[in-house]
Amino acid sequence: PPLDSIKTMVASEFQVKDAFLDPYGIPTVQVTREPAKEKFQRLLEQLRQQGLIAAIRGTADGLTIKVFQKSQVKPSNKNINLGLFLGTIATVFLAGYYLWTAGVFGSQVLQQQLIAIVDPAANPYLKAGLFAGGLLSIIGLHEFGHKAAARHHKMDATLPYFVPGPPPIGTFGALISLKSPPANRDQLFDLGLSGPVVGFAVTIAVAALSVLIGILPNASQSTQLAQWSSTCGAQLGTSGCLSNIDFSIWPGQPLILIIISQLTSMVRPGVLLDGQLFFAAQIGALLTFLNIVPAWQLDGGHISRAVFGAEVHKVASVIGLLLLFFAGYWTFGILILAFMFFSRRGFAGVEPLDDISPVSNSRKLLYILALGMLLLTFAFSPF
Template sequence: MWDASRDDLPTEIAQLEQLRSMVESEFDVEEGLIEHGSHTFYVRTRQDSKKGFLRLIKRLDTIGFVPVLRKNGKKTALRIIHRPPATLSRRTISMILFFATVGTTLFTGYTLSQGFVAEDFMPNPTIGAVSFASAIMTILVVHEVSHKLATHIHGIRATAPYFIPGPPMPYGVGTFGAVIQQRSLPPNKDALFDLGFGGPFAGFIMTMIITIIGIQLSPTVSRPPPGMVDPPMPILFRLLVEAFATIPPGHYLLLHPIAFAGCIGMLVTMLNLVPVGMLDGGHAARGVLGETPRNVLSFFSILLLLVLGHYLMAVLALLLSLQRHPGPLDDVSELTTGRKLATLVLVLIFVLCIVPIRPVLR
C-alpha cells in the first residue's frame, strides 16, 4: 500500500492509472494498488488472456516495465515491475571459451586415436583428433543454436553460448557442454517448454546422425589394442550398434573417435534432461508440472543419478535443485496440448540416452 504523506504520491497515482489503462485493455481489473513497491492489479482472465498477456508485454516494454502474472490464493495477481537494465553479452569471453573447448576436445580426440593408429586403421592421430572435435562441437553447436532460436522466437533476451572446456583424456572428454544465460524470463509456459525442448531434441537428432556415421567407420578387432577405451554405453548406442555394425563372435568394436563423440553426445543429452534447476529438463518440467510437482520429480531424478553411478552429477543436481525456478512471466495460462504430448518425446530421449552401470560393448 502507499503512504499518503509522500511527496511523490501524485506521480505514482498517475503512473498507476496509466498502467491500469494498459492492463484493462487485456484483463478485467478488480483492484489496482501499489503493493510492496510495485504496481499490482488483481484481475480476471479472459478467453484470450494468453495472447493478451503477450500484447501487454510488448506495450509495457516500450515504457520500461514487465508484467508478471501469478495465482495468489483464489485471486490472480498481475504485478508490473521495472524492466531490469540490459547487460552486454561478453562475446570476447564466449569466443575464448569456444576455442579453448576446441583445443581440449582436439586433445581428447588425439588420445582416443592412439588405438586406431596402433592397429593401422588410421595413418595419423591428428585425423582422429579433428574428427572427434568436429563431431562433439557440432552436437554442442546444434544444441545451443536451437536454444538461441527459441529465445529469438519468444522474445527472450539471452547471451551468446558459453562453451565450457573440460579436462581432456584420460581425466575427462574435453568439455562440460555449453550454456546460454537468460537476461529475461520466458513470456509463458509455452515459451519455457520450448526453451527446454529445442536444444535436447535438435542435439539428439544430430547425435544420432553422428553416431551412425561413427559406427560405420568403426572396425572390429580380434583383440583389444593397448589403451582401448571401453566406456559405458547408452541404451540407444547399443541399439545403433546392433543395427549398423556387424561384430563377429569373439571380436571387439574399435570405436572410431566420431562414434565416441556420439556416445558423449547421448550422455550430455541425458544429463541436460534431468529435471532440476535451470537445466533443459528443469525448464520443461517446470512448464508442464509447475513448481511443487517438479521439485518432487527432481528428488527422484537425483536418486536415479545415484543408482546409475553419476555421483558428481547427482551432487550438482542436488545443488541446482536448491534454487527455486523463477518460472515464466505468465504462470497462469495453460501449456498447449501439443507441448504436453511432446513431453513424452523428451522422456523417450532421456530413457534411450541413459547410461547403465558397468556395461561392456562386445
C-alpha cells in the same frame, strides 16, 4: 508511467476490478479470472515498449497483475565467448589426439598395435579433428537450440559459454545465460526441450557417421584383430579387449547407441565403427541424459516445471536426483545439490511471468518425446 496509464494498458486486454500501489510501491492491478495466456502476452508487448514488465498470478477471487520496471540488459562481452570457444576447440582437439594415441585401453602400445592392424595410414591429427568436430557439433548445436528458442520467444540470452576441460573428453560442456524470464509455461517448455532435441539429433547423426566411415576388415585383418584382442585381454586381465566392447547390453550403453549398432550389423556387417566419432556420440548421449533429467533448473527441469507446475516439479526433482545417484552419477548429483543450496531456492525451477496458464496440449504430447530421450540415453555411469 503513472498508475492510470498502467491501468489503461491492462484494461485494453482484461476486465479491471481495481488498481493500486502495493506496500512496496509496485503498481498492482486486479482483474477478473479468465483465460489469460494470449491476453497477457499482448499486454507484455505493450509494456515492453514502455520499458516495463509484468507478472500475473491467481488469487482467491481473480487474477493479480504486478508491473515492474524492466532491468536494463547489459550487453555481454562476446570476446569472452570467442576466447572460451577457441580454448575449448584446442582442449577437445588435444583430447581427440590423446584418444587416438593412448586409446580407450589406456595403453599407447596396445593402441598403436590396433592402429597398425586396422588403419596404419591414419593421420592422428585428422583423427583428433574428427573427434573434436563430432563432439563440438553436438554441444554447440545443443546450445544454439536453446538460443534459437530464446530468440523466437524474444527472450534475451547470451551466446554459448564453452568450458574447456582435460582429456579424455576435453570439455565440461557449454551453457547460455538467460537475461530475461520466459513469458509463460509454453516458452519455458520450448526453452528446455530445444537444446536436448537438437543435441540428440546430432548425436544420432554423429553415431551414424561413425558407421558410414568405419572400416570393414578383410580376412587377414580379422585374424590379426582376434590375436590382438586375446593378447590385449591377457595384459589387462580380461577375456579379450574387443569382446568387452559390447554395444548390445543395456544399461551399460544407451539404448539409442545399441539401436544404431544393431542397424550397423544389418547395413554393414562386420564393420569396425570409427572409434573417434562413436566416442563423441557416447558423450553426446551422456550429455543429453544429464540435461534431460527432470531436476532443478536442468533442461529436463524446465520441461517438468512447465508441464506440471511448481509443486510437482519439486517431486520430479527428487526423482531425477535419485535417478542420477542410482545410475552412478554421484559427482553430478552432488553438484546439483550444491547449486540448489547456494542458490537458496532449493528445488524451485524457473518461474515464468504467467504461471497460471497451463502449457499447450501439443507441448503435453511433446513431453512424451522428452521421456523418450531420457529412456534412450539412459546408461549407468562409465566413470
